[in-house]
Amino acid sequence: MATQRKIALVTGGSRGLGKNMAYAIARKGIDVVLTYNSKKEEADTVVKELIQLGVKAAALQLNVGDSKTFDAFFKTFQATLQNTFGASKFQFLVNNAGIGIYASFESTTEEQLDTLFNIQFKGTFFLTQKALPFLEDGGRIINISTGLARFSFPGYAAYASMKGGIETLTRYLAKELGGRGIAVNTVAPGAIETDFGGGSVRDNEQVNKFIASVTALGRTGLPDDIGGVVAFLCTEEARWINAQRIEVSGGMML
DSSP states (O other): OOOOOOEEEETTTTSHHHHHHHHHHHHTTOEEEEEESSOHHHHHHHHHHHHHTTSOEEEEEOOTTOGGGHHHHHHHHHHHHHHHHSOSOEEEEEEOOOOOOOOOTTTOOHHHHHHHIIIIIIHHHHHHHHHTTTEEEEEEEEEEOOGGGTSOOTTOHHHHHHHHHHHHHHHHHHHHHGGGTOEEEEEEEOSBSSSGGGGHHHHOHHHHHHHHHTBTTSSOBOTHHHHHHHHHTTSGGGTTOOSOEEEESSSBTO
């Protein structure tokens, strides 16, 4: 009888860094469930490509900003585990889904703050809570933060504050879930060339040059710089890494 492959749930896995994480995890021989908010076709394409890498994969719709939908999501998730993977539990939760809102502190509106809170903090908090009955003992949780929680650029006060909250939450989760053997870590990317935040790091030459100039390795980050680190945290070699913030920024703003 074939051994049951491990399964990762990657939120926001249809594009950007989440897609890269999903591919890197699949290359480790781990099956993947990814979530998407609105772009089903993109998600379905990623699923097909993951299957070509030799794993099982599925895509489920999820709005991480609406915690009232999480119970229904996990019913669907449970059915997907059973029907697609022949499993009742999964091993790795990657809380990646998010958005960026750029605004000076003075001009940030209550609506913008609430949006960021609901997606970046409240969503991660309660999605993780609802996932716990399905997460196998000895599993892993990987939360995604940002270099901006350590260094400061004007315009990211609200966004980075939510990620600072995630970094604190990571340590508390590690403490409270340690009895189940679940390790919890944060991966904090530096500035990466994706469509995130309107694609400014990728598409704005001035921004790109500035980021490269304040990074020890002399360039901006690429999605491929991040996915493999998340995948590594899903391996047996990473079993003793717990409650850590791992910044993956090439040495930005040292």
